[in-house]
Structure formats: C-alpha cells, structure tokens
Amino acid sequence: MDRYDVPERPVLTVAEVFAVADSIAPRYRLLVLLAAFTTLRFGEPAALRCRDVDLEGLTVIVRRSQAELQDGRLFDKAPKSAAGVRSVSFLAELLGAVTQHLEHFAAPGRDRHVFVGPQGGQLRRSNFRDDWVKARKAAGVTAELHFHALRHTGNTLASTAGASTRELMTRMGHSSSRAALIYQHMTSDRDRAIADRLGVMIRAAGEQPPTRPRGVLRSRRGTHVARPWTQ
Template sequence: MPNNQGRRRRFGSVRQLKSGRWQVRYPDPSTGQLRSAEETYAAKRAAEVALTHIEADISRGQWADPEAGKVFFGEYAAAWLKDRKLAARSRERNESVIRLHLLPTFGARPLSSITTAQVRAWRTECLTRTGEPTVVKAYQIMRAILNTAVDDELIRRNPCRVKGADRYDVPERPVLTVAEVYAVADAMAPRYRLLVLLAAFTGLRFGELASLRRRDVDTENGALMVQRSQAEMQTGALFDKAPKSDAGVRPVAFPTELLPDMKGHLDAYAGTGRDGHVFLGPQGGRLRRSNFRDDWIKARKNAGVTADVHFHDLRHTGNTLAASGASLRELMTRMGHSTPRAALIYQHMVNGRDREIADRLGSMIRETRGDVDS
C-alpha cells in the first residue's frame, strides 16, 4: 500500500486549527501570496473539496476576490454615478432614484451579499408605495450598477434577474379632437393660446416650445427650427440642453392656418430681439412647467374636457392626427425620434413631405373651425 505521508499538494493546503475545524489556504492569483478561505470546515474532506473548487474557478478564470465583494453597494453606487457621462438633469434624476429607492434597502450591504430573492422582495415592497414607472427606473439603474460590478469582477453574477421588472405597460393616453384642442386653447390665457395649438399641431414637447427663440420661427414658410430643449432642475434652475441625438435638431412645419396666431403672438407676447423667447411667463420671465400646470388644468376644465389630459398628451394628439398618410420615417423625423445625422433631417425641409403633413393638419383645422364659425 503506497505511503502518502510527506507528499506535498501541488495547489494550496488544508490544515486543522486548534478549534478542531479545518482551514483552506491557497495562492492568491493576483499576488501569488498564500491566503485563507473565507470559511472553515468541520471535516478535512469538506475542506479538500472546497480547495478543489477554488482551484477549478481560478483555472477557468471565474474566481472572484471575496474581499472585493465586501464593497458596500452605497459607496459603489456613488462611484458608479460619478463615472457616468450624463446630462445635468439625468444625473440629478438618477441620483434621486438611488438615494430615495435603492440606498435605504441596499446601501449598507456588501455587493456580494445581494441576492435575487432580496431584489425581488425589494421590488414587491416598492410597488406597494411607489408608482410602477419609478420602480422600473430604480430597477434599471440598480441592474446597470451591478452589471458594472460584474465587469469589475467584484461579483460573479448580477442578482437583478427578476423577469419583467425592467419594463411596464404604458396606459393608452387620450387623444383630443381638433375641436377639443381649440376649446382648450381658447380657454387659456391669451399668452398661452399659441402654445397649446403648436403642441397639438407640431407635436413639440413642452421643453422644446419653451426654448424657442424668435430666430427659430420662419413665418414665410410656416416652420419652426427645433435646436434645443428647456430643462428644469429640482432646485428650480432653468437651462437649455442639446437634444439627445442629431434627430432632435429638426425643422417642423406648422399649418399655415396658424400663421395669424403666430404673428399676433410674436407682436404681443414674445421677448424682444432675435434671441427673445417666443413664450414667456406672465411676469416676462422664463416659462416654467410648474407654473403653467395650474393654467392648463383650469383651461381644460373650462373647455369641458373631462378626461385627465396632460399637456404632453397634445404631442400624442398631434402625432396621431399627423399619422394619416405619413410614412414611419416621416413621422419619426417630425417627432425627433430618428437616429440619422442632422444632415439627413434637412432633406425633409419644409418644401417636402413635412409640409404636406402640416397642410393635412391645416385641412382638419379649416373643417373644424369652419363648423364652429358658421
């Protein structure tokens, strides 16, 4: 019978401690220095099996430093956010989601200790007190943070594996008729009437309308040049930001039926000079979404529109009305959702198909307003 006494292991070692338990020791693949495993074992055989698994993980490149996994989620999330290239408003929004919805549960936990079951329980609890869109956003951010932790080899696997947690079904938003659009516009304070009409018949967002300057308005061809969008920080600070992509910079034709409204508005309410804002607040300052909201709700009720229509639904209304006869590419260009470079967008200038879309909207206006005026 062979004598194994004195034969040395080729990888690591196991030894019995004074407590009687068995300890595993192995060379750290990063430093080559001998290190002890995180746990001890009641039997020598269990320790030898654990050592075999460690050796296999290292040989396959799947070994993760147990100490690295002790990095706390809160400190790692802070570093992750700092390293992201984000617009100011997006950074503020992500920071708020992390602080309010992730740190209370996971901030003090080591990355390696977070399990899928814990993530699932957190999500279920969040849904009892927070709207689903916010919970989805929080889950998406957490998954992105932990994906980076996997890339950094701090954890082996991302525990954010809850099926369907990264999306939600957006409820169908209401669409106003042309008559309802005008009813709400006519119920607004005169300085906001054109704002409602342009939102409905160009599909521009509130921020894009609020950032328009006089030089962006082409009254000869009936078009707006969208080049920026106004954003508002939680502190109340306003700033103009560049579009997320080249597709956001685009000319958008508006119905020529709105030209009298446009010219009258520019004469009575717009800022002075080429850089003057087209839309201003009642005191002559920048137009704010927060200040405008009460005016919108009041006008909507006075117009007899009972549905819970948000101002942003005017964009949905305009895109729905414009969809008749327009191709997908034409609609995407008009909405600012396409991805081609800005040069491609200029191929759809106001003398092209976008003008035809605006003219069809104008026909709807004439038909509706003709009925109203008769």
C-alpha cells in the first residue's frame, strides 16, 4: 500500500534516473525507466504481459499486479481498486528501449511476462534488490534510495509537467485525490522557490521594483484611480 504522508522522499533528476538505468543489468534497464516515467509500482511491471504493451500507441495497460504469498509463491492479481486498471502513456523517447527489451529480454509469447529473471523465471522483488543496490551505488545516487522512489520521482515530474489532479490520479491508479494533491503542493512549493530566486537575481542586478505600479494614483479617499501607463 502506498503512503504519501512523507513528501520528503528522495526525488531523482532525469539524469540520475538514466544513470541508474545505465548501471543496472540490461534486462532491468527498462524496468527502471518505466517505474520513473510511468510511475508504476514494482508489482505492476512485474505482472506486465507482452500484449499489454502498445508500441504504436506508446502505452502500457496495467491489468494486474504481482503479489507474494507467505510461502514465497508469486501470483498476479487484479489491482485493489478499479482505478488501478489503467492505460499509461510512456515517452516516445523510450520506444527504442521498449522495443529492444521485448526483442531480447521478454519471455516469448504475447501472454508471457515482459520482465523475467536471468533464468526465465518470474521477476521477484527479493532477487532484484541486489541488482538495484549495486546499480544505485554505481550511479552515485543516494545510498538509502529505495526502488519506490522512482514512482515518487515520476509523480513529481508529472506534476511539474503540468498534470492536473485528475490526470495525476489516473496516471497513479488512485481513486482518491489526496496523493495527487500532495504532489501538486510539492511542486507549487518549488515554483515559489523559483520565484524567490528570481527576486534575488533582480536585487543583485540593482533593480528595485516600485512599491505600486506606475500609472496608478491614490485619491484623497484612498481609492485607486488608473491613468495611462507612462515611461
């Protein structure tokens, strides 16, 4: 279950995402990129089938998610809510990586898994963890970075790109707006920081904006009367 009450989770830059992807075993490179740029949870790409990937439409269809029983057996199950079943667009820039992965690393057959282990078995979180830790260290990324941070990164990037609350909810597979609003709040804070830095640049350049716009006079009664702008 996702938790979004700790917005201080690490957010990778686009360059860091690719650094990790390029440092991991080639069969897992696409897994990293999809997690970051489609915001899929680990269990969703782990359960993805070849027929769920639309190369022409540049989308992946999430129909199920991987679960693990206490005895270690893996199975694919339906998402927890109807919102979890969704079509998510991926970047056109990833088409080459998707095509290459399907040709060289996916299990054969349209109904087989997109991501499998080196021996052809199902992708297992515990087995993948070592590859993930090695890749993030090789890429020089934060030591405590968990794989789920890629989803957090993708949600933040989507919000920064201008996704609305409804669009974020759909992309994340949520029926509640709570998580989407948190990401929008985070990016609005970033926008405030950008504006503040621009103000510092203006002051450093020796420019001091007027306290009220030129062309506006204050009458004796305190009301504002506009007049044509003058240089």
